Amino acid sequence: MLSRRVLQSTCLSAARRSNAKLWTLGRLNHVAIAVPDLDESTAFYRDTLGAEVSGKDDLPEHGVTTVFVNLPNTKLELLHPLGEKSPIAGFLEKNKKGGIHHICIEVDDIRAAMKSCADAGIRLLNKEPKIGAHGKPIVFLHPADCNGVLTELEEA
Numbered sequence: 001m002l003s004r005r006v007l008q009s010t011c012l013s014a015a016r017r018s019n020a021k022l023w024t025l026g027r028l029n030h031v032a033i034a035v036p037d038l039d040e041s042t043a044f045y046r047d048t049l050g051a052e053v054s055g056k057d058d059l060p061e062h063g064v065t066t067v068f069v070n071l072p073n074t075k076l077e078l079l080h081p082l083g084e085k086s087p088i089a090g091f092l093e094k095n096k097k098g099g100i101h102h103i104c105i106e107v108d109d110i111r112a113a114m115k116s117c118a119d120a121g122i123r124l125l126n127k128e129p130k131i132g133a134h135g136k137p138i139v140f141l142h143p144a145d146c147n148g149v150l151t152e153l154e155e156a
């Protein structure tokens with residue numbers, strides 16, 4: 001009679017061999033909005049809507065300056081281009097007043113999630129996890145493979 005532990009480890013290794021999904025999708029971490037004027041947009045959420053907002057954070061490795069708008073159940077990430085090669089410059093060219101740029105969903109294991117997505121033919125926009133605004137590993141999935149929505153995964 002196989003002990004419970006042996007049975008469990010056998011099932012787990014079978015799941016690993018079958019590449020079964022060994023990670024979990026979590027909360028909506030943030031909705032990112034690209035804005036042409038960061039001060040004006042920050043004032044709108046803070047003064048007009050009464051939201052609690054963070055200070056500005058320059059992230060040269062991402063080519064953006066961010067301000068986070070803290071909501072009870074998620075956050076808005078206000079994005080403004082930083083530097084010559086900002087990945088959001090093209091987006092703002094096309095959307096002069098700004099617009100929703102991406103969504104960010106939490107995962108418990110970024111590398112397992114990246115492998116599942118790559119195996120499913122979803123294009124990863126960074127081959128290795130990068131460190132995002134919250135100091136956590138992140139990956140971006142190509143919008144064309146995600147219903148037209150640029151999708152960021154953050155390991156939480």
Ligand SMILES: C[C@@H](C(=O)O)C(=O)SCCNC(=O)CCNC(=O)[C@H](O)C(C)(C)COP(=O)(O)OP(=O)(O)OC[C@H]1O[C@@H](n2cnc3c(N)ncnc32)[C@H](O)[C@@H]1OP(=O)(O)O
Nearest residue numbers: 062087090091101102125132133134138140143148149150
């Ligand atoms: C700090 C961090 C954090 O939260 O921790 C962040 O969020 S950093 C946030 C900033 N970093 C990133 O966004 C990194 C990932 N983003 C990228 O690599 C880029 O933005 C791409 C998604 C590859 C798009 O680049 P770019 O605009 O230069 O390319 P492109 O103009 O040729 O666009 C290629 C196609 O993608 C579409 N496209 C472009 N940006 C899009 C967006 N935000 N949402 C949905 N579709 C988008 C275009 O319409 C076009 O579609 P058609 O081909 O149909 O015309």
Ligand SMILES: [Co+2]
Nearest residue numbers: 032077104152
């Ligand atoms: Co983001």
